[in-house]
Amino acid sequence: MRELTGQQVVDAIRAETEKTLEALGGYVPTLAIVRVGENVPQLSYEKGAKKRMQNFGLDVKTFVFPEDVTPEVFFQRFREINADSAIDGVLLLKPLPEQLDVRRAEQMIDPEKDLDGISPVNIARVFAGEEAGFAPCTAEAVMETLRTYEVPVHGKRAVVVGRSLVVGRTLAMLLLRDNATVTICHTQTKDLKEECKKAEILAVAAGRAKLIDRDYVSAGCVILDVGINADENGNLCGDVNPEGLSDLAAALTPVPRGIGAVTTSVLAKHLVQAAARRLL
Amino acid sequence: MRELTGQQVVDAIRAETEKTLEALGGYVPTLAIVRVGENVPQLSYEKGAKKRMQNFGLDVKTFVFPEDVTPEVFFQRFREINADSAIDGVLLLKPLPEQLDVRRAEQMIDPEKDLDGISPVNIARVFAGEEAGFAPCTAEAVMETLRTYEVPVHGKRAVVVGRSLVVGRTLAMLLLRDNATVTICHTQTKDLKEECKKAEILAVAAGRAKLIDRDYVSAGCVILDVGINADENGNLCGDVNPEGLSDLAAALTPVPRGIGAVTTSVLAKHLVQAAARRLL
The missing domain is CATH 3.40.50.10860 (Leucine Dehydrogenase, chain A, domain 1)
Structure with missing residues (x-):
C-alpha cells in the first residue's frame, strides 16, 4: 500500500504557484x-x-x-x-x-x-461543476492529492462518507466534475460497509475516529482520510483505522501528515490564482 | 406496477396551497x-x-x-x-x-x-441541504411525487441518472436531504446498468429517449422518469422504456402525465410559500 503523504502534494502545489508568481513579475x-x-x-x-x-x-x-x-x-x-x-x-x-x-x-x-x-x-x-470559483480548501486538498499521485478519477466509482457542506458535499461535486460516479454516504446510510466496498476511491470525512477499517475496503481501493480526531489515548487519528489495510488498499493518506497538511497550500494556491485572475 | 400519475400529486399540492391561501385571508x-x-x-x-x-x-x-x-x-x-x-x-x-x-x-x-x-x-x-430556499421546480416535482405516493426515501439507495444543475444535481441534494444514500450517474459512468440495478429509487433525467429499460432495473424499484423526448415516430416519450417493466418495477411515473405535469404546480406552491413567508 502506498502512503500518500501531504508533503509531496505541497511541493507540487508550490511549484505550480511559483510559475504563476513568475508570470506576475514580482508582484x-x-x-x-x-x-x-x-x-x-x-x-x-x-x-x-x-x-x-x-x-x-x-x-x-x-x-x-x-x-x-x-x-x-x-x-x-x-x-x-x-x-x-x-x-x-x-x-x-x-x-x-x-x-x-x-x-x-x-x-x-x-x-x-x-x-x-x-x-x-x-x-x-462548485455545485454547478464550474471551474471559475473557489471551493473550500480541504475538499480541494483531496483533489490535489489525487492529481499529484496521478490517481485516475474519470469513470471511477467514488464513495464519499460524510455530507458536510464544506467537505463531503463539496468533494462529491469535485469528484463528479472529474467524471467519477459518486455516491454520498452518511449516518443514515443503511449498509455503510457494503457501500464503501463498492468504492475504487473512498474519501472519508465523517468526523468519527477510526470509523472505517478493513471490513469497509475492497482490494485496490485508494483511500483519502479527511478526519482529524483524538483517539482513546489522546493521539491524533483519522476516520480510517490503518491496521490491516496494508495488504488490501492500494493507497492511503496518513493522519497526521496527509490531507490536513495540504489545506493551507491550497489556500496559498487560491491566493495566487485570485491575484492572477485580477492582474493577468 | 403502480403508475404514479401526476394528477394525484397536483391535487395534493393544490389542497396544501389552499390551506396556506386561507391563512393569507383572501390575499x-x-x-x-x-x-x-x-x-x-x-x-x-x-x-x-x-x-x-x-x-x-x-x-x-x-x-x-x-x-x-x-x-x-x-x-x-x-x-x-x-x-x-x-x-x-x-x-x-x-x-x-x-x-x-x-x-x-x-x-x-x-x-x-x-x-x-x-x-x-x-x-x-439547495446544495447545503437547507429548507429555506426554492429549488428548481422540476426536481421538486419528483420529491412531491414521492411524498404524495408515500414512497419512503429515508435510508434508501437512490440513483440519479443525469447531472444537470437544474435536475440531476438538485434532485441528488433533495434526496440526500431526505436521508437517501445517493449515487449520481452520467455519460461517463462505466457500468450504468450495474449502478441502476442497485437502486431502490431510480430517478432518470438524462435527456435520452428510452435510455433505461428492464435490464437496468431490480425488482421492486420505484422509477421516476423526468425525461421528455420524441421517439422514432415523433411521439412523446420519457428516458425510460416502460415495456417489460410491469412485472419488475414497483412503480413508474408515465410520460406524458407524470413528473412534467407536476412542475407548474410546484411553481404555484412556491408562489404561495413566497407570499406566506413575506406576509404571515
Whole structure:
C-alpha cells in the first residue's frame, strides 16, 4: 500500500504557484486573515496559514476584532477589507460570535477574493461543476492529492462518507466534475460497509475516529482520510483505522501528515490564482 | 406496477396551497413571468403556467420584452419587477438572447421571489441541504411525487441518472436531504446498468429517449422518469422504456402525465410559500 503523504502534494502545489508568481513579475499577493476573538483552534489555523504563506513567498495581513465587536463596526470594516485593492484574498475565520450574522458575511465577501469558498456565488459554482470559483480548501486538498499521485478519477466509482457542506458535499461535486460516479454516504446510510466496498476511491470525512477499517475496503481501493480526531489515548487519528489495510488498499493518506497538511497550500494556491485572475 | 400519475400529486399540492391561501385571508399572490422574445417552448411553458396559476386561484402578470431589448432597459425593468411589492414571485424564462448576461439576471433576482431557484443564494441553500430556499421546480416535482405516493426515501439507495444543475444535481441534494444514500450517474459512468440495478429509487433525467429499460432495473424499484423526448415516430416519450417493466418495477411515473405535469404546480406552491413567508 502506498502512503500518500501531504508533503509531496505541497511541493507540487508550490511549484505550480511559483510559475504563476513568475508570470506576475514580482508582484507579491496579500492574504487578509480576518479573526474575531482569540479562539484557540482559529489561532492555531492562523499560525499555520501564516507560516505557509511565508514559505510560499506570499504576504499576510491580519485583522483582529474584539470578541464583542458590534455588527456595525465589523461589517463596515469587513466591507472595506474586501474592497481594498491591496488585498488579493480574504480568509474569514469561523465560527463568528453570536452578534455577527455569518450569512451576512458570506454574502458580503467578494467572490473573487473568497479563497475558502464561503460565498453563495462560489458554492453555486462548485455545485454547478464550474471551474471559475473557489471551493473550500480541504475538499480541494483531496483533489490535489489525487492529481499529484496521478490517481485516475474519470469513470471511477467514488464513495464519499460524510455530507458536510464544506467537505463531503463539496468533494462529491469535485469528484463528479472529474467524471467519477459518486455516491454520498452518511449516518443514515443503511449498509455503510457494503457501500464503501463498492468504492475504487473512498474519501472519508465523517468526523468519527477510526470509523472505517478493513471490513469497509475492497482490494485496490485508494483511500483519502479527511478526519482529524483524538483517539482513546489522546493521539491524533483519522476516520480510517490503518491496521490491516496494508495488504488490501492500494493507497492511503496518513493522519497526521496527509490531507490536513495540504489545506493551507491550497489556500496559498487560491491566493495566487485570485491575484492572477485580477492582474493577468 | 403502480403508475404514479401526476394528477394525484397536483391535487395534493393544490389542497396544501389552499390551506396556506386561507391563512393569507383572501390575499391573492401574483406571479410575474418575464419573457424576452417569442421562443416557442417558452410560450408553451408560459401558457401552461398561466393556466395552472388560474386553476390554483393565483394571479399572473406577464412582462414581455422584444428579442433585441438592450441590457440597460431590460435589467432596469427586471430590478423594478423584483422590487415591486405587488409581486410575490418571479419566473424568468430562459434562455435569454445573447446580449443579456444570464448570470447578471440570476444574481439580480430577489432570492425570496426566485420561485425556480436560479439565484446563487438558492442554489447554495439547495446544495447545503437547507429548507429555506426554492429549488428548481422540476426536481421538486419528483420529491412531491414521492411524498404524495408515500414512497419512503429515508435510508434508501437512490440513483440519479443525469447531472444537470437544474435536475440531476438538485434532485441528488433533495434526496440526500431526505436521508437517501445517493449515487449520481452520467455519460461517463462505466457500468450504468450495474449502478441502476442497485437502486431502490431510480430517478432518470438524462435527456435520452428510452435510455433505461428492464435490464437496468431490480425488482421492486420505484422509477421516476423526468425525461421528455420524441421517439422514432415523433411521439412523446420519457428516458425510460416502460415495456417489460410491469412485472419488475414497483412503480413508474408515465410520460406524458407524470413528473412534467407536476412542475407548474410546484411553481404555484412556491408562489404561495413566497407570499406566506413575506406576509404571515
